Amino acid sequence: MASGGGSNLQAIIDHFDALGPEAPADVVLVVSDRASAGALERARRHGIACAWLPRERTAELGLLLAAHQITHIALAGYLRLVPAEVVTRFRGRLINVHPALLPAFGGPGMFGHQVHAAVLRAGATMSGPTVHFVSERYDEGAIIAQWRVLVDTDDTPITLATRVLAAEHFIYPRCIVDLCAGRTQLAADGTVVGVPSFHVERVNPNSEPDPISFA
Numbered sequence: 764m765a766s767g768g769g770s771n772l773q774a775i776i777d778h779f780d781a782l783g784p785e786a787p788a789d790v791v792l793v794v795s796d797r798a799s800a801g802a803l804e805r806a807r808r809h810g811i812a813c814a815w816l817p818r819e820r821t822a823e824l825g826l827l828l829a830a831h832q833i834t835h836i837a838l839a840g841y842l843r844l845v846p847a848e849v850v851t852r853f854r855g856r857l858i859n860v861h862p863a864l865l866p867a868f869g870g871p872g873m874f875g876h877q878v879h880a881a882v883l884r885a886g887a888t889m890s891g892p893t894v895h896f897v898s899e900r901y902d903e904g905a906i907i908a909q910w911r912v913l914v915d916t917d918d919t920p921i922t923l924a925t926r927v928l929a930a931e932h933f934i935y936p937r938c939i940v941d942l943c944a945g946r947t948q949l950a951a952d953g954t955v956v957g958v959p960s961f962h963v964e965r966v967n968p969n970s971e972p973d974p975i976s977f978a
């Protein structure tokens with residue numbers, strides 16, 4: 764589910780394509796609340812079913828997901844709250860990527876460049892994406908993985924966003940594969956079971972994500 768350009772969606776499609784028959788799932792449906800979302804265009808280009816579900820029709824989401832036999836949902840820049848009944852039905856199978864190190868710099872209104880501007884205003888020396896399970900509240904579900912990105916003293920929201928986005932493109936598809944393969948799970952007590960199949964602790968915070976070293 765996406766509201767914007769869909770670069771994360773593209774990274775997911777590319778990663779699943781690269782895995783070929785090893786992929787534990789298929790990308791079968793892209794849903795957006797914005798008719799002009801680049802994500803919908805990307806879906807069309809790849810022959811993936813897509814749907815525009817404006818805010819006033821969000822209640823139909825459950826039916827749409829059932830019709831496509833959806834088993835897992837990845838939010839990729841989706842700006843609306845997912846309806847509570849979908850969150851409940853997909854608990855443990857619904858994840859999101861956020862462009863900062865949660866629990867800092869998250870919550871309602873914290874999206875796009877506002878996140879990176881807040882990180883810079885706060886004088887944080889480290890940022891980076893967080894992949895987390897989705898709960899009923901914005902950006903509050905259990906954290907699955909994070910990737911540290913060093914903040915440069917001359918960073919602007921745009922330069923920082925570019926580096927964080929590159930890290931998102933690396934970790935998010937891999938977290939989705941781990942989830943679909945059952946390697947990552949949300950336990951009944953709300954904790955995350957399973958370690959991401961890439962090794963966050965081996966990452967030099969100064970480095971850009973390196974898919975060759977860490978795939």
Ligand code: GRF
Pocket residue numbers: 765766767768769770771772839840841860861862875928931
């Ligand atoms: C990403 O930064 C993601 O973390 C946030 O929204 C942005 C979406 O970018 N939730 P894109 O549409 O995937 O390019």
